[in-house]
Amino acid sequence: MDDQDIFSKRGSYRQEIIKNENDKKYFNKVTNNINENENENEEKIKRFKQDNKIKTNEMRKIHMNDLNEYYQKYKEEIDLKLKINKKKLSVAMVFGYDGTGYYGLGYQVDIKYPSIENLIEKVLFRCGHILPSNVGELKRLKWSHSSRTDKGVHSLATVISCFLVVDDNTFKNDINQTFIDTINNYLPSSIRLFSACKVSRSFQARKKGIERSYNYMVPSEYLNNIKIDEMNKILQNFIGINSYHNFTSKRNTYLSNNNNKNHEKDEKDEEDGDEEEEEDDEVEVENSNNNNSNYRLNEKLLFRNNSTNIRNIKSFYVENEIIEIKGKGWYKFVIIGESFILYQIRRMVGFFLSIVKGYSTVEALELSLKSPFSICVPTAPPFPLYLFNVKFDPNSNVEKLFSNPEPIQFKQFNFLQSQLIPRFNEIEFQTNQFKEFFNYLENSHNFNLDDIDQLRILNQQYQTEKEERKKQNELLLLKEKQETIVEIGNERIEKLKKKEIKIN
The missing domain is CATH 3.30.70.660 (Pseudouridine synthase I, catalytic domain, C-terminal subdomain)
Structure with missing residues (x-):
């Protein structure tokens, strides 16, 4: 790999920049051609969208530059590990963290607001588990978290699932302690990887969690x-x-x-x-x-x-x-x-x-x-x-880790x-x-x-109306069901008649 920007050849990134630039031009055009008779609120909404698109685009560029600088800083180390890590696996990792000082778990494009997932991504990248072509875009890794915590909230059991590149020996057994220890080496003491295991390619931590x-x-x-x-x-x-x-x-x-x-x-x-x-x-x-x-x-x-x-x-x-x-x-x-x-x-x-x-x-x-x-x-x-x-x-591998x-x-x-x-x-x-x-x-x-007396009366009315709507819906469903049964019965009778005619 050379020293050029690692994102310069990424198709989706170029398309996103083009899309954002086109959006900017569109909103500029719309905002500059607003009819004076249009509603003032619509104008504010359009300007807000325009400003938001421009802001997001700028944040995205700064975010990508930050990741590129990180790569250049640890380039030799990352490239060496990527020569060993060739196997792509779907992995589930169980993290604990002290959320103090972080703007929640969720990934942030704005680097002014450090999040726990941003830090975990960088560590996985440095350990050679994420390719330069995928860093900065978690959707490329099918990244999913079991629970998203807000700013200042902590965790003992956050599961993150994603596709990682590993060597042939990683997860040869159910749990690979070397993999865990290496990642913890680079993480601050306030964030710990407790365990990890291989999971099916379809596993998504967010969707598969049934209780928190x-x-x-x-x-x-x-x-x-x-x-x-x-x-x-x-x-x-x-x-x-x-x-x-x-x-x-x-x-x-x-x-x-x-x-x-x-x-x-x-x-x-x-x-x-x-x-x-x-x-x-x-x-x-x-x-x-x-x-x-x-x-x-x-x-x-x-x-x-x-x-x-x-x-x-x-x-x-x-x-x-x-x-x-x-x-x-x-x-x-x-x-x-x-x-x-x-x-x-x-x-x-x-x-x-x-x-x-x-x-x-x-x-x-x-x-x-x-x-x-x-x-x-x-x-x-x-x-x-x-x-x-x-x-x-x-029956999932992840539940076996917790049990x-x-x-x-x-x-x-x-x-x-x-x-x-x-x-x-x-x-x-x-x-x-x-x-x-x-x-x-x-x-x-x-x-x-302050109007709780009125709310009591209105809520009683609302609950009565709700029950009435429920009864009406049940009657409609029953009627539709009966009509369907009659329709199916008539179709069968017609088929039998046609069959008799053919026989005769």
Whole structure:
């Protein structure tokens, strides 16, 4: 390999640059030829899209330059390893990390915001497991993560699956310790590769994970004199299948008055997910004190159950024993679900804390989960949240890694005790995030529930209308089924008649 830019011959990269340049020209043309009579809002949207395309293109160039400089710095080392690594395999890797100082797990094109996946990619590249022709474009590697954590959130069990190039001896057995140790050599101590295994070519960590478990730590001083049973009784309200439209960023919850099509967006990664902000084409229903009644009626009318907001919480409880960390007590909350969306867990904890401290009520929680109305849910601090476990199909190689107590569980426990547990005390001592959170609840937070009496009535109407729609749909389905049966019966009779005619 020569010293030229490693991306210069990459077709998809050239096409992307051309596409972005064409988009820039198009948006320039559109913006410069706006009809004066056009809606001012449309003009703003077009200009925003234009600026966003230009910004993304510039970030992409800077990102590629950064990777190219990294390659030139370690060129001899990478090229030497690539002479040995010739075999392409689908691999699943289990990582743990301290998310402090990182802008979440998810890959970032903007290098101003360092993420954990960016660092892992560079290390895999340096170890000769990613070809120069593939670095910088994770989709080329079929990269997939089991759970996406937000800024400042940690993990003990993130699974990343992708195609890597390895030598003939790597993964000859189920687990290759040399592969693990070499990668950990280049990673900082705050990020550890616990285990890795070969998986089928079709395996994708995001899609194959069937259950995620998170733990959230809360200083016990803020929950003094509150019984465990009382706390768990409140937490039970979250269990089951609900719409978490009030517990995440905007996700097309309300339809436009002018467009009643039920547009669905693809599901993003989860939690504290999932997860990058989505471009939202919904119309925000404005809350006006002078027109509050119409505002809530509009919400009832325009609400839709967006499937991306509907999540199944299997378990949510607080453990009985207080964990002591350097003389400070912490309660551990356990949240288990199939998957989570952006901010969901931290807002679930935030709402719970607001109820248990008397700033809100269980009725308000029920309305936030069971009604079509917008309620402002407080977001608890990110730093004491960590992914504890991910479950996969019992027969998969990845699930066997988690179920085998040696070596992964021992490594996870050591990382939790040495890296994460001390971090909780340290961050709370330095930043007082919980103190600020409770001050905010007491003095500033507005749940948007001044009209709760009206919401009770409107929600009863909504639930009645919902049941009526359900019955009507069931009747329609039954009618269609009966008509289909009759139609099939008539077709058979006709066939029998034709058969008889032929025989005669």
